[in-house]
Amino acid sequence: MDFLKPALLYLLASTCFLFVYFSGRIRALERNKLTKKTLELAQQYFLPPYAFQIRVGALYLLYGLYSAQLCQPKQKIRIALKDWPEITKFQQDLIDSQHYDAAYIFRTLRLARAFHFTAMPKLLNYRTKKKIQENEFKEEFKDPSNRVNTLITNDVLEELMNIHDHYQKMKCVISADKSQPDKALSLIKDEFVITLKDITLEHQEWQQNRMKLFLNAKETDEISSKKEEQALLESEGSERASALARIKYRSYSAVVEASKSRRHRQVKLESSESGSNYGKSPSRSKKNSRRPQPARTRDAVEIKGEMQVAKKTVTRHIGMPVITEEENPDEEADLVPVDIQVKKHQAPLLAHRMTLSCTRTGLEFQMIIINWRGDVEEVGVEINVKLITEYRPKELKCLDLEEETLNGNITDLNIKWT
Amino acid sequence: MAAVEAAGSAPDYEAAELYTRAFPVGAFGRCWRQQLGPPDLSLAAEAAEAAAAEEEEAAVAAELGCAAETAAELRAVCSIDMLMSSDKENDPDVIPEDSSLLSLRIRKKALERREETIVVDRACRQETLAYEMESHAIGKRPDNPTDLVEEGELLLTLNIFYPVIFQKHKDHKPYQTVLVLGSQKLTELRDSISCVSDLQIGGEFSSQPDQAPEHISKDLYKSAFFYFEGIFYNDRRYPECRDLSRTIIEWSESHDRGYGNLQSVKMEDYTFNDLCLKIGFPYLFCHQGNCEHIIIITDIRLIHHDDCLDRNLYPLLVKKHWLCTRKCFVCKMYTARWVTNDDSLAPEDPCFFCDICFRMLHYDAEGNKLGEFLAYPYVDPGIFN
Numbered sequence: 001m002d003f004l005k006p007a008l009l010y011l012l013a014s015t016c017f018l019f020v021y022f023s024g025r026i027r028a029l030e031r032n033k034l035t036k037k038t039l040e041l042a043q044q045y046f047l048p049p050y051a052f053q054i055r056v057g058a059l060y061l062l063y064g065l066y067s068a069q070l071c072q073p074k075q076k077i078r079i080a081l082k083d084w085p086e087i088t089k090f091q092q093d094l095i096d097s098q099h100y101d102a103a104y105i106f107r108t109l110r111l112a113r114a115f116h117f118t119a120m121p122k123l124l125n126y127r128t129k130k131k132i133q134e135n136e137f138k139e140e141f142k143d144p145s146n147r148v149n150t151l152i153t154n155d156v157l158e159e160l161m162n163i164h165d166h167y168q169k170m171k172c173v174i175s176a177d178k179s180q181p182d183k184a185l186s187l188i189k190d191e192f193v194i195t196l197k198d199i200t201l202e203h204q205e206w207q208q209n210r211m212k213l214f215l216n217a218k219e220t221d222e223i224s225s226k227k228e229e230q231a232l233l234e235s236e237g238s239e240r241a242s243a244l245a246r247i248k249y250r251s252y253s254a255v256v257e258a259s260k261s262r263r264h265r266q267v268k269l270e271s272s273e274s275g276s277n278y279g280k281s282p283s284r285s286k287k288n289s290r291r292p293q294p295a296r297t298r299d300a301v302e303i304k305g306e307m308q309v310a311k312k313t314v315t316r317h318i319g320m321p322v323i324t325e326e327e328n329p330d331e332e333a334d335l336v337p338v339d340i341q342v343k344k345h346q347a348p349l350l351a352h353r354m355t356l357s358c359t360r361t362g363l364e365f366q367m368i369i370i371n372w373r374g375d376v377e378e379v380g381v382e383i384n385v386k387l388i389t390e391y392r393p394k395e396l397k398c399l400d401l402e403e404e405t406l407n408g409n410i411t412d413l414n415i416k417w418t
Numbered sequence: 419m420a421a422v423e424a425a426g427s428a429p430d431y432e433a434a435e436l437y438t439r440a441f442p443v444g445a446f447g448r449c450w451r452q453q454l455g456p457p458d459l460s461l462a463a464e465a466a467e468a469a470a471a472e473e474e475e476a477a478v479a480a481e482l483g484c485a486a487e488t489a490a491e492l493r494a495v496c497s498i499d500m501l502m503s504s505d506k507e508n509d510p511d512v513i514p515e516d517s518s519l520l521s522l523r524i525r526k527k528a529l530e531r532r533e534e535t536i537v538v539d540r541a542c543r544q545e546t547l548a549y550e551m552e553s554h555a556i557g558k559r560p561d562n563p564t565d566l567v568e569e570g571e572l573l574l575t576l577n578i579f580y581p582v583i584f585q586k587h588k589d590h591k592p593y594q595t596v597l598v599l600g601s602q603k604l605t606e607l608r609d610s611i612s613c614v615s616d617l618q619i620g621g622e623f624s625s626q627p628d629q630a631p632e633h634i635s636k637d638l639y640k641s642a643f644f645y646f647e648g649i650f651y652n653d654r655r656y657p658e659c660r661d662l663s664r665t666i667i668e669w670s671e672s673h674d675r676g677y678g679n680l681q682s683v684k685m686e687d688y689t690f691n692d693l694c695l696k697i698g699f700p701y702l703f704c705h706q707g708n709c710e711h712i713i714i715i716t717d718i719r720l721i722h723h724d725d726c727l728d729r730n731l732y733p734l735l736v737k738k739h740w741l742c743t744r745k746c747f748v749c750k751m752y753t754a755r756w757v758t759n760d761d762s763l764a765p766e767d768p769c770f771f772c773d774i775c776f777r778m779l780h781y782d783a784e785g786n787k788l789g790e791f792l793a794y795p796y797v798d799p800g801i802f803n
Contacts, residue, residue: 124698
């Protein structure tokens, strides 16, 4: 009975609280809805693909929620027919591994007739709801089973070792020299089994590291969001407003005012959507200092225009948590200044977003390049770009330039590392 | 073995989170009944709790295969009482001051804000109605034991949509929710669907308003059909019923339009258990020739002992949309019952009147018609509120 972890108990207690202590202030209709929703949420964790421990936790949670709810009659837990075989199997597993407490709880729930035996886990309503919210999936609760581990177990390795030994001996027996197999018979590598074991171990390690990385990334995310929440809770009004203002300032200050004739086509910078972006790009704040626009000189063929460059890294991929380690200040050293030279445009280059990709890693950088010398016929410009990455791509390729003012080709884009 | 079978025939999504594959309703019910034991299906008022402690423990020990002492210990450790915190008295209305739980703190804030801003804190009419509709039949048992719903009976939840398309319902179509039993005939559902188009009275009655509410459409035009999975279930109980689906089937077959083989059968021959359905998929009920209601089966499950167990109360209406009523133009108080066109006495065309105002305005003391107008009986969609 030592199975129940304190964390689970805590989870249980915290949710039950809501029902026990305070449901009275919610009216009956709302209370029914809330209870239904809560049970539905808890029920998800009771089913695969979640790990055994999580499922036991969910069972406890369901037990607590069901028993402590104030609804009269009690709201029921929905079980779909397709999930039932899994549940009976789970029950058998509980008994077999002698987790009597969980088995007892499940039995109590069944005897209390706490379940609705349904066709589907949810009520289905064809497109009458405006939007279907996506079910987010708790990756870290998932059973860490994978194909490699199920395929290559300890038993299999041992068996392979035996077979290999046997095979080797057989070869010795039929060879001329009884102590060593014939050269002609050496058809597989001798350390085949050991290599296989190493590879498997390596794979496992890699997977664990990946999981850790993923969790870390999540944690940092959570911490920042928690901080925000805390701030919200403590003083909703003024601080929130000022924080918003700060964010807005940051995003708008990167836009350079267009010359008067061009003001109708002024650039709009999208404000950064994710909070993780703000407050941690040291380079940007430095560059934000606006410089006076140089006087327009039409006859200059080569103008060193200054460009404001804002960068935005795509952090949506889970498998790419590279850029999250920006906390340490010595990161500055890793900033790689890049020189991009854009030469020979037929068309004016006003402002556009350019996606650069370095081909080897598939990393994508999005940068917004703003040039106020738009109406100059031929422009050769130098763009200073700073990339925050450890990796120095040898070749940057210009993918697309999406802006209607740019009609000319931009094939001669040279990038120099400085 | 049984488990494998269940997994094979269990309904599953065809489009994730939207609707399922078509499956035979009756077989699905049988499948569940095979999987479950009598205690799960029992509809007895309360599970036999009177069983003595020792007996209970013995049962636990036998079922889980553990020692009797373990069973006793389990009873003590895992009891429901252990879930409640013991040190404080449980007043569900009061949130403790020292709570460290985020959910409670947030709720507390919300409650405080509400106290400041809301003058009257009570449920609105709609909410009260919705709750009453939802709960009025819960746990009801019949006086006559023969009317008791059988164990293992299926319960279907249907959403029946109104055919109205007002601008304000563009995003959220109004519907009513009905519970039916698997063993009930389709005709029972058909009879329970209330729709204003059944109550319409055809004709113009400006010269003899007293004669009007004699024959409503329901009595005149009794044909109707359900459409489920390629089959039209036509109501043919009365000799005057017509096969409304015939034109549709002929249309579909005439040019080989790719709708497959549409069949037409009699509605009264089928129960819900005989059907093959997709949950969450839109189907059709059509009556009065062209009054079309979308029907969505949102849920099918086994009946539970907390449900309404009186067979006679099904089909059971549990949710209804509150439709606005059109008021009389004169008194602005009563629901309109007449509508007039080309009315020399009215400021609008068409104009709506309640019965009393209509007669006071349009007829003299002897019942003679005053002025020129055409009068039609009007049935408001809100009369079922």
